Amino acid sequence: MLLSKAMIRLTQARKKIIEIILKTASPISAEEIIRLLPVNKTTVYRQLHALTYAGLINEVDLADRKKRYEMSDLTHHHHLVCLKCQKVEDINLDDHLFSQEKKIEKDKQFKISKHNLEFFGYCLNCQ
Amino acid sequence: MLLSKAMIRLTQARKKIIEIILKTASPISAEEIIRLLPVNKTTVYRQLHALTYAGLINEVDLADRKKRYEMSDLTHHHHLVCLKCQKVEDINLDDHLFSQEKKIEKDKQFKISKHNLEFFGYCLNCQ
DNA sequence: ATAATTGCAAACACTTTGCACATGT
DNA sequence: ACATGTGCAAAGTGTTTGCAATTAT
Numbered sequence: 001m002l003l004s005k006a007m008i009r010l011t012q013a014r015k016k017i018i019e020i021i022l023k024t025a026s027p028i029s030a031e032e033i034i035r036l037l038p039v040n041k042t043t044v045y046r047q048l049h050a051l052t053y054a055g056l057i058n059e060v061d062l063a064d065r066k067k068r069y070e071m072s073d074l075t076h077h078h079h080l081v082c083l084k085c086q087k088v089e090d091i092n093l094d095d096h097l098f099s100q101e102k103k104i105e106k107d108k109q110f111k112i113s114k115h116n117l118e119f120f121g122y123c124l125n126c127q
Numbered sequence: 128m129l130l131s132k133a134m135i136r137l138t139q140a141r142k143k144i145i146e147i148i149l150k151t152a153s154p155i156s157a158e159e160i161i162r163l164l165p166v167n168k169t170t171v172y173r174q175l176h177a178l179t180y181a182g183l184i185n186e187v188d189l190a191d192r193k194k195r196y197e198m199s200d201l202t203h204h205h206h207l208v209c210l211k212c213q214k215v216e217d218i219n220l221d222d223h224l225f226s227q228e229k230k231i232e233k234d235k236q237f238k239i240s241k242h243n244l245e246f247f248g249y250c251l252n253c254q
Numbered sequence: 255a256t257a258a259t260t261g262c263a264a265a266c267a268c269t270t271t272g273c274a275c276a277t278g279t
Numbered sequence: 280a281c282a283t284g285t286g287c288a289a290a291g292t293g294t295t296t297g298c299a300a301t302t303a304t
Binding site for chain 2: 257258259260261262268269
Binding site for chain 2: 292293294295296302303304
């Protein structure tokens, strides 16, 4: 596990938080991590920031009010969110989006650094 | 202005809130509306719900923690968000996304009801 | 008249901060 | 030893709720 120089120590709390995010298939919220670990919520929030800053994990926004996190060494992908059971599935799509970004940068003189794309609907169980 | 049967009365507060959203080019937050109007925040939040439920306005999520609102009788579009000045610009793109949705529905057996797409980066002024 | 709407204060969910104590190297 | 990390309580946002008073039809 590579930790940038911004984060040297491999403490118990940090290790456990990374493990949880690693073993969770879909983006996980601070609240869920707090529920799963005997670690103070302040520490969890602080580590989520630190790990995001260090580039090890990514913040994911899914249109509810809480941030979620996933490992960042994944290939670029988007999310499928069930409006009933809240389950989140990763999805890879042949991405026209990067070429669209080029076009937008030109047309709008806007320097794009990232995009978010989420699909909302109902999973097989819930429809 | 057409109000669905769920919302009959055209009260002062409701009228002012609709006017503000109409005249604001990009999605506006509850906080901004509260700042602009002599209307209690509870009323603002309640009207934003009611108007959303009535289908007159749409909730927009832009990866910060607050909801924003725009008139819903706009053609489908996405958003360009400046990470420095927070300015939001609407953007229309020839949408491959609906055809992608079809494919996802088939592959994943997931019934899609909507999607969100936002681009983040720096506007001309801020880059 | 009466159902819908409003304002106020209090509660809520999620996240952040200040500070003293504990831990990793 | 000393910088870094931790826990606890308290504060900070953004949003929602209960309830009594007000307003639109």
